[in-house]
Amino acid sequence: MRIALFTETFLPKIDGIVTRLVRTLDHLRELGHEALVFAPHDPPRSYAGHKVVRVPAFSFRPWYPELFLGLPRPRLGRELDAFEPDVVHVVNPVILGLWGTMVARQRDLPLLASFHTDITQYAVHMRLAFLSPVSRVFLRDVHNQAHVNLCPSQPMVDAARTLGIRRVRLWPKAVDTVRYHPRNRDPAMRARLSDGHPEAPLMLYVGRLSHEKRLDWLHEPLRRLPGVRLAFVGSGPAESELRHRFADTATVFTGYLAGDELAAAYASADVFAFPSDTETLGFVAMEAMASGVPAVGARAGGIPDVIEHEVNGLLFTPGDADDLTRQLGRLLFDTDLRTRVAARARADMERWSWRASTEALVAYYRKALEVHARFEPPSDARDRRERDQSRGSTTGPPDDPNTSTSVR
Numbered sequence: 001m002r003i004a005l006f007t008e009t010f011l012p013k014i015d016g017i018v019t020r021l022v023r024t025l026d027h028l029r030e031l032g033h034e035a036l037v038f039a040p041h042d043p044p045r046s047y048a049g050h051k052v053v054r055v056p057a058f059s060f061r062p063w064y065p066e067l068f069l070g071l072p073r074p075r076l077g078r079e080l081d082a083f084e085p086d087v088v089h090v091v092n093p094v095i096l097g098l099w100g101t102m103v104a105r106q107r108d109l110p111l112l113a114s115f116h117t118d119i120t121q122y123a124v125h126m127r128l129a130f131l132s133p134v135s136r137v138f139l140r141d142v143h144n145q146a147h148v149n150l151c152p153s154q155p156m157v158d159a160a161r162t163l164g165i166r167r168v169r170l171w172p173k174a175v176d177t178v179r180y181h182p183r184n185r186d187p188a189m190r191a192r193l194s195d196g197h198p199e200a201p202l203m204l205y206v207g208r209l210s211h212e213k214r215l216d217w218l219h220e221p222l223r224r225l226p227g228v229r230l231a232f233v234g235s236g237p238a239e240s241e242l243r244h245r246f247a248d249t250a251t252v253f254t255g256y257l258a259g260d261e262l263a264a265a266y267a268s269a270d271v272f273a274f275p276s277d278t279e280t281l282g283f284v285a286m287e288a289m290a291s292g293v294p295a296v297g298a299r300a301g302g303i304p305d306v307i308e309h310e311v312n313g314l315l316f317t318p319g320d321a322d323d324l325t326r327q328l329g330r331l332l333f334d335t336d337l338r339t340r341v342a343a344r345a346r347a348d349m350e351r352w353s354w355r356a357s358t359e360a361l362v363a364y365y366r367k368a369l370e371v372h373a374r375f376e377p378p379s380d381a382r383d384r385r386e387r388d389q390s391r392g393s394t395t396g397p398p399d400d401p402n403t404s405t406s407v408r
Contacts, residue, residue: 001365003028003035004085004109006100008070008092010039011047014256015208016283017092017116020152023174025050027358036083040070040096053079055096070096077103085109087365092116093142101145110372112364113146114171115139115160116280140164147371148364152281153302167371169364173306174357175286175349182292182346184260184267193231193268195252201228201332204269204293206262206284209236214275214298214318216242221273221325222249228332230273233257233265266291270338271331274303277318282306286352289313289345294338296327312345 009017021037025048028035035050037043040057053076057068072095080103088104089112090097097113104111143149143165150171151157160168190198203222209215209232222230229250232242243253257265266272272288277300279285285295285306297303299315307313314327331338 001033001087001362002083002085003033003365004038004080004083004088004100004104005035006038006088006090006093006097008040008094008096009068010037010043010052012042012044013068014258016279016281019283020116020174021091022047023176023354024358024361027354028362030355031358031362033362036079036085038070038076038079038096038100041068069094070099072096072099080107087112087368089114089365090146098142101142105145108376110365110368111146112148112150112368113143114150114152115143115156115165115168116152136163145377147368147377150361150364153305155302155305156280167377169367171364172352172357172360173281173286174352174354175283175290176354177290177346177350179263180266180287180290180349181263182267182342184263184291186264186268189261189264190268193233193252193254193265194229195250197229197250200250201225202268202270203228203230203273203328203332204233204265204271204288205231205273206233206257206266206288209234209239209242211238212276212278213238214277216245217275217319217321217324218273219245219249220321221328222246222251224325225329225332228328231265231269233262263291266293269293271296271328273328274298275316275318275324276303277301279303285313286349290349292342292346294331294341294345296324296331308348311341312348313341 007021009015010021011018025035029048037050037052038055039052040055043052043054046052055070055072055076057070059068087110088100090100091114093101093113101111140163149160149165149168151160151168152171152173154170157168157170187198194200194202205215207213218230222228231252231254233254235255266288272285272293272295274282274285274295274297277298279301281302282297285297288295289312295307295313297307297313297315298318300318304315307315309315314331316324316327
């Protein structure tokens with residue numbers, strides 16, 4: 001199968017979406033499929049044998065300087081036509097993904113869209129709350145052009161349906177349990193993360209240092225829990241502010257780590273602290289759990305789809321500093337609980353392979369071909385108009401996500 005993939009984010013940027021994409025591209029190649037990737041800014045020219053087409057882009061400054069918004073050009077259409085895709089996949093469509101949606105519809109190609117980020121919540125965190133109502137309509141209308149929509153967790157499937165997005169299914173989660181393994185625990189890395197105090201209880205966060213990750217919530221637990229140290233692995237727009245905020249605490253900032261260093265960092269901590277309440281899944285939590293390190297995450301977004309409270313990790317109520325402190329303290333100071341939960345976390349992660357996740361995605365590509373052959377998704381306006389005419393009225397109720405056009 002030949003897949004044209006339009007993504008708003010790709011290498012060299014590192015985040016959960018990029019992690020899913022590169023692992024998926026690895027396994028698509030192994031399964032004998034070919035992808036053409038359209039990505040913004042300065043991506044590599046190829047990845048895993050798949051050609052990558054660079055799309056000129058501009059930085060979303062000052063709100064999110066790490067995010068580059070692609071500016072499509074006519075030559076991209078020529079690249080797409082020369083590739084002759086069987087299906088188009090738009091990832092988190094905003095600008096480049098919107099363009100991919102339009103060209104897929106113009107060329108009458110099967111279209112699959114994946115919904116990874118609720119931009120209505122991110123608009124609030126970036127102090128652009130006035131965009132939230134518009135973004136809800138935008139998300140619904142763009143995704144409803146697709147023959148199949150995918151979400152990375154069951155809570156996000158529910159959220160998408162609440163927004164009015166139809167034909168929604170679950171893209172199974174996955175984690176690399178070979179690279180991320182308890183055997184990677186390393187005394188030298190633990191000394192580095194703890195600033196030379198390897199005997200101290202150690203919390204770890206890995207990922208982007210940005211405001212929506214709620215990393216400032218970790219300041220109060222760190223202040224209250226005796227002798228505990230914290231390591232931030234990553235960088236981002238909130239780094240300077242966080243360095244100032246945590247200056248009075250036992251905190252280390254390492255910058256980005258990758259490869260064996262990152263695997264060792266995960267495995268060398270005692271607890272993974274994941275306060276974000278906007279995650280659609282939480283790959284970093286899964287990588288920590290695969291490394292034998294239990295996670296404390298927010299009871300929000302897609303995190304409960306990964307962390308089962310008191311089984312393979314602990315959950316806290318977002319915004320409740322007492323609860324966050326209590327749950328972190330339980331794992332940091334109760335060795336028996338930590339050992340039991342860590343073992344279950346590793347066992348649970350061993351169930352989710354990238355091969356199985358990619359095979360499920362290919363099945364959804366085939367479903368998009370099947371649905372495309374059966375009907376063409378109507379625009380919301382035309383859908384309402386035709387439904388209203390059939391009822392003999394000029395107004396009608398909101399779109400039903402479980403209409404006959406849903407993928408069964």
